[in-house]
Amino acid sequence: MREKKRWNLMPYVWLLPSIALISVFVVFPIAIVFKLSFSEISKAGVVGEFIGLRNYTEAVNLPAFKTVMANTFWWVISVVGLSTLFGFAIALVLNEKFAGRKIARSILIFPWATSLVIQASVWNYIIKYEYGSLNSVLLNLGIIREAINWRSTYQIEFVWECACGIFVTVPFVAFCVLSGLQSIDRSLYESATVDGAGFLSKLIHITLPLVRPALSVSTVLNIIYVFNSFPIIFTMTKGAPANKTDTMITFLYMLSFYDRKKGPAIALSVIGFLILCLCAGIYMVTVMRKEDAA
């Protein structure tokens, strides 16, 4: 209790380096982005005077805006949704005891550890029409008779991008859920088996409620990571043709560094930032509630 009076300064000194680092390199850029979004910016990046919301209206009125927002929506929903589904299934299996489980876990960690640019480059090669590995393997196995154009339309290319996104996201979900599963008391299942519960009712009444915290943390984090994901789309299509496969993040990058339309790009940054704030808010509530419960 004597320490109570000595609180006032010491903890803050301990926090200072961290706060300084985050403030300068995260918070300060946020402030810059906000300020710039209301200013006129030339193509070379010279900041002009205050122009109110003109950057925002310009951004919203860009011809590609609607497509890009829809793409972003589908990108996040499909990648997060399907990778959660697959990740959950894989975690359930990895939670069983079987020979080679350690090896399987190690293999599954590969996509998580690999840089997204490298992942995307490899998939880019795999699905090439003329000489891609997938066609070559299928032809040589005799499963197909002629090479298939795996990326004939931009919709299909976008599906491939989502598939690649799912591929790299599944391990994260699987390991989060696995950590939740491993904390479940085995005796719960045993007594449920005695009571005559089948696989499905055990899943619904025991597993799901108990891994829900782990699942919700991984889902919200995933929404944020996937929304922010840049390298897959940038490497595989660069948003081509005509922004048809862009998500918000790649779109604002192209806008700002290729098309030199800094004004609308910055306005889009702020819009993206606000969307993320919303997700972050939900996340905070989830985490805090869990903290209170613990």
Add this chain to the structure above:
Amino acid sequence: MNSSSGRRGNLISLIFIMVGLALTVLVMALPAYTFTASVYTKKSSNTFVGDEKYTQVLSEVEEIAEGYRAQGMDVEISENVTERTNSKGEKTSLVAFSISESFKKSILSFICSALPSGTVLGVMLVLMASSLLLSLLGFFGSRNETGRSLKRRPAVLRTIASLCLLISTLLVPVFVLMNNYLFWRKVSLFTGDLITEGRDVFFAKLDGFLFGGKMGEGIGDALKNLNMSFHPIVFLMILTLAVAGIASIQLRYGAIKKKLLRVLLYAFVAVVCVITLYPYYVMLITAFRSNAETLDMYFLHLLPTKWRWSNLSDIVSRGVPRFLLNSLMIAGGATLLAMLCGIPAAYAMARMNFKGKKFFLGFVIMSQMFSPVVLLIGISQLMNALHLNDTILGLVFINAAFNQAFAIWLLRGTFVAIPSEMEQAAKIDGCGTIGSLVRVLLPMAAPGIVTTLIFVFINAWNEYTISTVLISTASNRPITVGITQFSSFNMIEWQYLFAASLLATIPVVALFMVIEKHLTSGLTSGGVKG
């Protein structure tokens, strides 16, 4: 299982078996394939439909067709008109007549044709039929018994039946491979004169199967336009397999349930592992192939024909060691900085009580939300102002800042899990707060600290987006940006791209495996406990 449900189970199996047998007979007898081959083509230039030349050629073609009909072939004449306007503005027309024969073949005739895929199909069907017959025998052997006390002989019969079925199911992919690869690829390679060895024997077999030996020497040309279409009957075959499978499982379900689930589990794990490893396999073999081989769709080998280690020395001369060194400096520096700032903060969060603790936690978690991409423009402005643009130091700061949240998150979880009594004892013994942190807590928290360290390192090593924007000097590029120099719009040097990727991937995958065990517990629970 009581006796009545046992009997009902047996009855259902019987029905399935009968249906399966009936389907098998049907599948064997009905025509399954339709082949269309053009046996004769005649092109006539400067011919318009309906003119004099047209009628003349048509009658010639019909005469030939009659000849074929006299041999007992079912032929049809079709014509294909190509009209073009030439450079002088005149219309030209080319009429191509072809006589084609279409014929239906049943699976039975395919089996009798002595073609390799037919043999496989035959073995498959025989196994399937015998499986069904054995099941039937097993059924009658145990008709008057309850499911519980099957006699040994019927049980053995049923096990053999299941085995037969399993083998015949496993033959399905073999058949598909044989049919597509050994049949169609071979046909196209033979007709394209790409294979000369064994040519005559192969053609003679095909001639016998398709045309009943009528084509003779002309078989090579006839095959050039060969087409095949399946009848829905082939799907019946798949249905038969399914029915037989159900019958067999139904009979032995109680006994094999556990093993069956085990097999399914391993199959699932195997599929997941194969899909996961596939890109790495592609990366590995492509990294050691020649440029010509990377662009060859008909590359038939699982491994490079000749391992080109020179690819590695080529990328060394193109700056890859420099990129790797840069990545090492960026990731190492960022890790050091993140830990130097993160450990005190995590310590304060775990061990001290103060106003605004929740606020700070929120602040940290919020900073984790924002990928640098959204803030790219702000960051590049900031870097300009600090004169850190295009420097490795700038990337060190950015990576450290954006990994701060995760570092504090993981470290705090580790610290909280360690009881504080030891530190208090150390303090009583005369250590200050810093002393007790360094001498007592840090050694005890070593596994958690190593986990955090490696995690931050990997994140910084794999970072790509910020680096592409901030770094313009080639010699300052980290490896993730460096590898993109091997892919330009008109040419991608895949072998170099993947060789460099391989070098960039191996160390982080190895590091990740080290921390895998600790990471799972730290990710979701560690950060929020306490």
